[in-house]
Amino acid sequence: MKRRNFVQMAGMGAGALMVPSMLLGNSIPTEALLEPGMDTLVKKQLADVALNTAKSLGATYADARIGRYLNQYVFTREEKVQNVVNTESFGIGVRVIANGTWGFASTNDVTDSGIKKATQEAVAIAKANSKFQKEPVVLAPVDSYGEVSWKTPLKKDFKDVPVSEKVDLLLTANAAAMNNGASYVNSALFMVNEQKYFASTEGSYIDQDVHRIWPTFGVTAIGDGKFKTRQAMSAPMGMGYEYLDGLESEKLEGPAGLKLYRNSYDIIEDATTAAKQAKEMLTAKSVDAGKYDLVLEPNHLGLTIHESVGHPTELDRVLGYEANYAGTSFATIDKWKSGDFKYGSDIVNIVADKVQQGSLGAVGWDDEGVKTKQWDIIRDGVLVNYQAIRDQVKMIDQNESHGCCYAQSWNDVQFQRMPNISLEAGKEPYSISEMIKDVEKGIYIAGRGSYSIDQQRYNFQFGGTVFYEIKDGKIVGMLNDVAYQSNTQEFWNSCAKICDQSDYRLFGSFFDGKGQPSQVSAVSHGSATTRFNDINVINTGRNV
Amino acid sequence: MGIFSKEEARKILEKAMSFSTADACVINLSGSDSGNIRYARNTVSTSGSQSNQSMAVNASFGKKSGTATIDEFDDASLEKVVRRAEELAKLSPENPEFMEPLGPQSYDESKTYVEATANITPEYRAEVANSSISPAVANDVTAAGFLDGGAGFSAMMNSNGLFAYNKSTNVEFTVTMRTNDGTGSGWVTRDYNDITKFDAAEASKVAIDKAVMSREAKAIEPGKYTVILEPSAGLGLLQGLGRSIDARSADEGRSFMSKEGGTKLGEKIVDERVNLWSDPLNEEVPAATWDGEGQPLKKTTWIENGVVKNLAYGRYWAKQKGVDPVPFPSNFIMGGGDASLEDLIKSTKKGILVTRLWYIRSVDPQTLLYTGLTRDGTFYIENGKIKYPVKNFRFNESPIIMLNNLETLGKQVRVDGSLIPYMKIRDFTFTSLSDAV
Numbered sequence: 001m002k003r004r005n006f007v008q009m010a011g012m013g014a015g016a017l018m019v020p021s022m023l024l025g026n027s028i029p030t031e032a033l034l035e036p037g038m039d040t041l042v043k044k045q046l047a048d049v050a051l052n053t054a055k056s057l058g059a060t061y062a063d064a065r066i067g068r069y070l071n072q073y074v075f076t077r078e079e080k081v082q083n084v085v086n087t088e089s090f091g092i093g094v095r096v097i098a099n100g101t102w103g104f105a106s107t108n109d110v111t112d113s114g115i116k117k118a119t120q121e122a123v124a125i126a127k128a129n130s131k132f133q134k135e136p137v138v139l140a141p142v143d144s145y146g147e148v149s150w151k152t153p154l155k156k157d158f159k160d161v162p163v164s165e166k167v168d169l170l171l172t173a174n175a176a177a178m179n180n181g182a183s184y185v186n187s188a189l190f191m192v193n194e195q196k197y198f199a200s201t202e203g204s205y206i207d208q209d210v211h212r213i214w215p216t217f218g219v220t221a222i223g224d225g226k227f228k229t230r231q232a233m234s235a236p237m238g239m240g241y242e243y244l245d246g247l248e249s250e251k252l253e254g255p256a257g258l259k260l261y262r263n264s265y266d267i268i269e270d271a272t273t274a275a276k277q278a279k280e281m282l283t284a285k286s287v288d289a290g291k292y293d294l295v296l297e298p299n300h301l302g303l304t305i306h307e308s309v310g311h312p313t314e315l316d317r318v319l320g321y322e323a324n325y326a327g328t329s330f331a332t333i334d335k336w337k338s339g340d341f342k343y344g345s346d347i348v349n350i351v352a353d354k355v356q357q358g359s360l361g362a363v364g365w366d367d368e369g370v371k372t373k374q375w376d377i378i379r380d381g382v383l384v385n386y387q388a389i390r391d392q393v394k395m396i397d398q399n400e401s402h403g404c405c406y407a408q409s410w411n412d413v414q415f416q417r418m419p420n421i422s423l424e425a426g427k428e429p430y431s432i433s434e435m436i437k438d439v440e441k442g443i444y445i446a447g448r449g450s451y452s453i454d455q456q457r458y459n460f461q462f463g464g465t466v467f468y469e470i471k472d473g474k475i476v477g478m479l480n481d482v483a484y485q486s487n488t489q490e491f492w493n494s495c496a497k498i499c500d501q502s503d504y505r506l507f508g509s510f511f512d513g514k515g516q517p518s519q520v521s522a523v524s525h526g527s528a529t530t531r532f533n534d535i536n537v538i539n540t541g542r543n544v
Numbered sequence: 545m546g547i548f549s550k551e552e553a554r555k556i557l558e559k560a561m562s563f564s565t566a567d568a569c570v571i572n573l574s575g576s577d578s579g580n581i582r583y584a585r586n587t588v589s590t591s592g593s594q595s596n597q598s599m600a601v602n603a604s605f606g607k608k609s610g611t612a613t614i615d616e617f618d619d620a621s622l623e624k625v626v627r628r629a630e631e632l633a634k635l636s637p638e639n640p641e642f643m644e645p646l647g648p649q650s651y652d653e654s655k656t657y658v659e660a661t662a663n664i665t666p667e668y669r670a671e672v673a674n675s676s677i678s679p680a681v682a683n684d685v686t687a688a689g690f691l692d693g694g695a696g697f698s699a700m701m702n703s704n705g706l707f708a709y710n711k712s713t714n715v716e717f718t719v720t721m722r723t724n725d726g727t728g729s730g731w732v733t734r735d736y737n738d739i740t741k742f743d744a745a746e747a748s749k750v751a752i753d754k755a756v757m758s759r760e761a762k763a764i765e766p767g768k769y770t771v772i773l774e775p776s777a778g779l780g781l782l783q784g785l786g787r788s789i790d791a792r793s794a795d796e797g798r799s800f801m802s803k804e805g806g807t808k809l810g811e812k813i814v815d816e817r818v819n820l821w822s823d824p825l826n827e828e829v830p831a832a833t834w835d836g837e838g839q840p841l842k843k844t845t846w847i848e849n850g851v852v853k854n855l856a857y858g859r860y861w862a863k864q865k866g867v868d869p870v871p872f873p874s875n876f877i878m879g880g881g882d883a884s885l886e887d888l889i890k891s892t893k894k895g896i897l898v899t900r901l902w903y904i905r906s907v908d909p910q911t912l913l914y915t916g917l918t919r920d921g922t923f924y925i926e927n928g929k930i931k932y933p934v935k936n937f938r939f940n941e942s943p944i945i946m947l948n949n950l951e952t953l954g955k956q957v958r959v960d961g962s963l964i965p966y967m968k969i970r971d972f973t974f975t976s977l978s979d980a981v
Contacts, residue, residue: 026613027600027613029612029628029635080640080641081637081639102589104590105593106592106594108596121593125593128666128667128670129591131670132583132670132674132677134586183798184798220798222797222798224804225804226910227797227802227909227910229909319585320584321589322584323584323688324689324718324720325690327902327980330980411594415590450906452903452904452905452916452938454903454917454938454979455917455919456978456979458978458980459917461938461976481908483915483940485938485975485976487979516582516690517580517692538975540908542942542945544800544912544942
């Protein structure tokens with residue numbers, strides 16, 4: 001963590017901790033969220049200024065991204081509204097290839113002159129850096145799509161929902177938690193709309209309207225000198241405000257009274273359960289360290305998939321472009337080329353996906369104009385592919401980009417980011433209760449917790465939100481101080497059983513960080529409840 | 545250019561303030577000019593420059609507040625942003641934690657700006673990359689690095705007569721060197737306000753030497769070891785302690801600093817040789833002399849001889865508790881000793897030298913237990929000498945336990961704007977091995 005982050009975090013309230021500053025644009029009044037923004041025709045004319053300027057300066061390729069990013073965040077604690085933040089960020093980023101080298105510049109002066117100036121800067125940077133370029137950039141071919149558009153399928157735009165309704169919902173959830181034994185509760189709603197226009201010298205003009213939502217809370221119970229916090233069981237989603245409808249048809253019954261949610265979230269019900277569970281956690285048994293069969297709930301397993309499969313199969317990491325920050329990868333090219341590298345057991349099938357409805361990663365085209373798709377990363381346990389973009393695929397002898405190039409904003413350069421990476425559900429009917437019945441000595445873990453993995457993605461340690469001990473096919477009580485450690489390949493090869501599609505749900509993260517300067521990206525990971533045999537569990541309890 | 549002088553900033557702020565009709569108004573103005581270069585696989589990958597300025601106006605009527613921002617500073621724009629903030633304030637609910645803006649304050653003159661750092665050019669950045677890449681190639685090593693630096697300013701004015709201004713520069717450099725056989729990795733970090741203190745070739749050599757030294761690491765059993773933590777490694781865990789100084793969380797019972805019926809203020813929590821403080825006027829790690837609310841920042845002791853001397857009280861919480869506010873720090877300094885790294889190694893019979901810790905995450909906020917891994921240079925020490933490189937470890941450790949197991953404090957080094965000593969610690973808990981290089 002950089003010093004300024006340390007200082008900022010030390011000085012902020014709990015709600016603010018959750019908002020990376022890079023997502024904040026200029027504050028705006030709520031009604032400004034409803035303003036239509038720049039007309040597509042005007043954007044096309046302005047983008048052409050960048051493309052024509054770049055070509056006239058000798059660039060062999062250029063793309064322009066005009067972005068308008070509208071965010072709304074609502075923060076509450078107990079019966080108080082801490083903050084309602086509406087932001088807007090608008091500008092253009094221009095990327096060029098000149099002398100075989102990338103150059104990038106951006107400006108919020110979205111006028112002919114501002115765009116020309118930024119484009120000149122991008123070309124100048126490319127030419128200046130070309131003296132250190134070893135090999136020229138080569139782009140995989142891409143279709144010319146003409147003028148096309150895409151929008152997140154949604155039923156309720158968050159911008160149309162009054163702030164008072166959002167505040168009431170959070171305060172009602174807070175009250176539900178407090179009435180059920182919570183000592184404190186912080187809750188928040190994050191809502192994001194990316195209005196992105198992409199144009200390139202290859203003839204695509206792509207207009208996209210991307211929506212994301214994340215309702216969340218932390219409920220804290222205090223007693224006997226201890227405190228325990230239970231986080232929400234929601235997932236960030238690529239959906240509209242309808243995610244908060246709390247549809248009964250999308251609810252699942254977990255073990256020990258746990259409520260689980262698929263494509264619709266009941267925050268009041270979850271806050272009620274959370275308060276009871278936070279109190280229960282204060283007196284739960286401390287785990288005995290040892291080997292256990294782990295039954296992992298999708299909102300927990302998603303983070304494990306993210307860290308142990310998502311990141312190591314990013315081709316830029318495999319090649320060394322991230323070596324100085326997030327690291328490289330154990331999933332090296334030779335392992336992939338062997339064609340028989342057993343990443344997991346035979347039932348492990350991992351799919352990369354940029355089109356899955358409701359997911360955070362779903363878009364029509366990526367940020368370099370590649371139409372999105374789905375493809376295999378692991379099939380029958382074997383590593384079969386990576387995640388790559390236009391200037392990388394030639395390095396794995398492919399000639400089609402996977403469409404996973406993304407920039408967090410118009411003023412950041414786009415680069416390879418993780419698509420949705422998901423574990424396919426089991427093919428035979430198999431429920432959570434049946435899985436628990438089959439476990440002699442195990443732990444059921446739900447929800448995200450502490451997470452850490454090495455820079456080549458071998459050794460990891462994960463915690464969770466709630467833990468239940470399984471003995472002879474039955475849940476026998478709640479556990480505390482649980483974390484599991486494993487090696488990625490050993491872990492996935494211990495995958496023994498996966499529930500069927502009826503239990504399949506998405507986990508998500510708004511803030512997957514990577515790159516220098518660091519950028520965040522939003523991504524989902526789907527799975528059904530999955531069992532892993534004989535995993536090393538440690539006890540994290542300490543006396544200080 | 546994104547940088548306004550003190551007088552330019554004052555003039556713009558006064559103009560904006562003249563449009564205010566609210567009961568209270570606080571205006572912040574800031575800007576920066578910065579540039580970066582990134583390289584990997586012994587070649588430049590991306591680079592860019594950023595320049596921006598922004599003004600944020602917070603207007604209040606009673607306890608109702610609204611904020612609006614703008615990045616244009618002509619008279620019409622200034623009036624527009626003030627009116628927008630006032631309209632928002634009128635529409636907002638009352639904030640029960642609202643605090644009146646402070647009156648005029650006096651601040652120490654900061655030492656945060658160095659002209660040479662503000663004048664870094666793209667050519668300089670390219671040469672820094674070359675200073676890493678050329679020796680890497682010569683040593684059969686691959687460089688991946690990042691340099692980011694520039695200047696910034698911030699200023700604030702409020703309707704109670706407060707005015708504050710600060711200008712600063714900063715440059716941050718990191719490079720990872722990996723041997724081309726894939727068995728060794730080294731890393732170094734440098735950061736300064738003053739670029740003239742930075743030697744890219746010297747820094748790169750440290751990382752290259754570590755990479756070469758760390759080739760073909762041996763596996764040794766995890767367990768409790770005496771460790772020498774280089775300052776970068778120590779900082780990673782000390783930040784966990786730094787994040788627990790908030791008085792409100794402690795009073796509410798949800799922090800390491802809480803205890804039944806109160807807080808640990810005044811209690812001895814770590815070895816008596818541990819002293820932690822912040823000081824914006826420190827020559828090595830100068831920082832701004834005022835915080836975001838306009839409070840003056842002075843030297844503040846957080847832990848003295850192992851005893852918690854202060855917790856940070858925001859203005860609202862201080863008022864609730866009937867105490868004076870204690871602003872959050874803008875830097876972080878831990879007292880050190882005279883021992884060099886060589887001295888610490890010489891005095892170690894058996895131990896592990898740790899270059900850095902990676903992917904540190906909280907496991908239990910109650911005990912400040914953290915997990916993470918060693919990375920980019922981990923070595924076994926025997927009888928006062930580095931014997932061989934060892935594979936990386938995962939640790940599960942609390943900075944509180946660590947600082948109670950203190951053996952020796954070494955010299956201080958600037959890391960990420962903080963000043964941290966080398967530390968020798970006994971019984972540091974490694975729980976498993978990692979194959980990562």
